[in-house]
Amino acid sequence: MGILIKPIITEKATASSEMSNCYTFLVSKTSNKVEIKKAVEEAYGVAVEKVRTMNYGPERKVRYTKTGLQKGKTNAIKKALVQVAEGDAIDFYSNL
Numbered sequence: 001m002g003i004l005i006k007p008i009i010t011e012k013a014t015a016s017s018e019m020s021n022c023y024t025f026l027v028s029k030t031s032n033k034v035e036i037k038k039a040v041e042e043a044y045g046v047a048v049e050k051v052r053t054m055n056y057g058p059e060r061k062v063r064y065t066k067t068g069l070q071k072g073k074t075n076a077i078k079k080a081l082v083q084v085a086e087g088d089a090i091d092f093y094s095n096l
Contacts, residue, residue, distance in 0.1 A: 003031045003039040007092050008079065021084045027053070029078045036080045044090045050083035 005026040007013075013024040027036055033051040040048050058073040084090065 003028050003035050004043060007090075009092060016081075017090070021086065021089070023082050023084060023090050025080045025082060027078050027080045029055070029076065031078070033080075036082070040082050046088040046090060047085035048082055049085050052081040052083075054079045054081075 005028065008024040008026055010024075016022045016024065023040075025036070025040070031039075033053060036051050036053070037048045040046065056077045056079065058076045060071070060073045063070040063072075
């Protein structure tokens with residue numbers, strides 16, 4: 001599996017990319033900031049100024065059923081906010 005899993009395209013992420021050239025990606029949990037910077041520069045051909053990462057733990061859920069308590073959880077994820085140099089831009093919709 002690669003370092004970049006997929007870009008995150010939400011209203012908040014899109015507004016951040018339009019206002020401050022800051023793009024959001026879902027990345028591998030074991031990757032660090034230097035690897036993320038190299039992967040974005042190779043994949044999109046832009047100059048990266050800053051990388052910020054966030055680790056999100058699993059979201060735990062409990063259901064009460066006839067057979068008893070059912071426990072479950074979602075997967076843990078890691079997000080990366082990538083600040084691109086002034087004048088550069090990433091177009092996620094170009095290859096659709």
